[in-house]
Amino acid sequence: MIPRSQRPVVFTLTTLVLAAGLSISVSTAAAADRSGKEVVTTICADCHGEGKDGAPRVGNTVDWAPRARFGLPRLLNSSMEGYRKMPAHGGHPEVTDLEMTRAITYMVSGGRSPDPLKPYAKVSHGTGEDIVKAACGNCHRDGANGAPKIGDKDAWLPRLPKGVEELVASAIHGHNKMPVRGGLSNLSDIDIRAAVSYMLSQSLTRK
Ligand code: HEC
């Protein structure tokens, strides 16, 4: 889903893409979001199973109640940012915002609540421009390691036919020498989408 605030930008991009004479594929996300159970068993249970370093245990209401009373959006925020011995994204930055949300629901409810269809909260670290400056510019400004350069239309055009959502997905999950989330494990999907939109908007306008 494209967040409301991003829609005008994406619309403009679509227009640019069409103007460039490329067919745009309406792609679904690269990898479907996993269920809460799957994420918890493969990742979170390493610590949340036995309660390593004081991690609240899966399905243990006594452990979770004092944390959950501040609301699930807050739990999503703290677990994506990292919180004391809880690493950002549980140390697996390729986990999407929706997967984190589902994993939290699963752990707090002990698997009794259904998987949510959208993330509890929109975690944002600023505008697309801010994110690019902080996290993406190092490589994308000068084209280090073959990164498509910001402002270089020819570098971006061949990547566009796969669709904007697919580009966002490769930035979230990593792509060859492009590190997962640009190497900043606390960035959210919203941040990555904003950054990709910004880079495209700076690159596709005719000079
Ligand atoms: C390396 C160990 C480790 C892994 C892996 C891990 N956690 Fe944690 N987590 C912790 C610890 C330790 C705490 C308790 C931090 C504290 O309160 O001091 C915690 C706390 C939390 C909290 C409560 C935050 C709050 O605001 O109170 C949530 C939510 C959470 N983890 C979600 C997850 C999810 C979802 C995953 C899997 C994607 C995950 N964790 C994977 C160690 C881990």
Ligand code: HEC
């Ligand atoms: C350490 C260097 C580095 C950083 C930091 C980095 N990138 Fe990249 N990026 C690359 C490289 C190299 C490629 C080219 C990978 C390829 O296609 O082989 C790339 C490719 C991409 C692509 C095109 C992917 C595709 O499917 O064609 C997108 C989108 C992208 N990066 C977004 C971002 C965003 C957003 C950030 C910041 C959050 C970021 N990058 C930070 C190195 C980096």
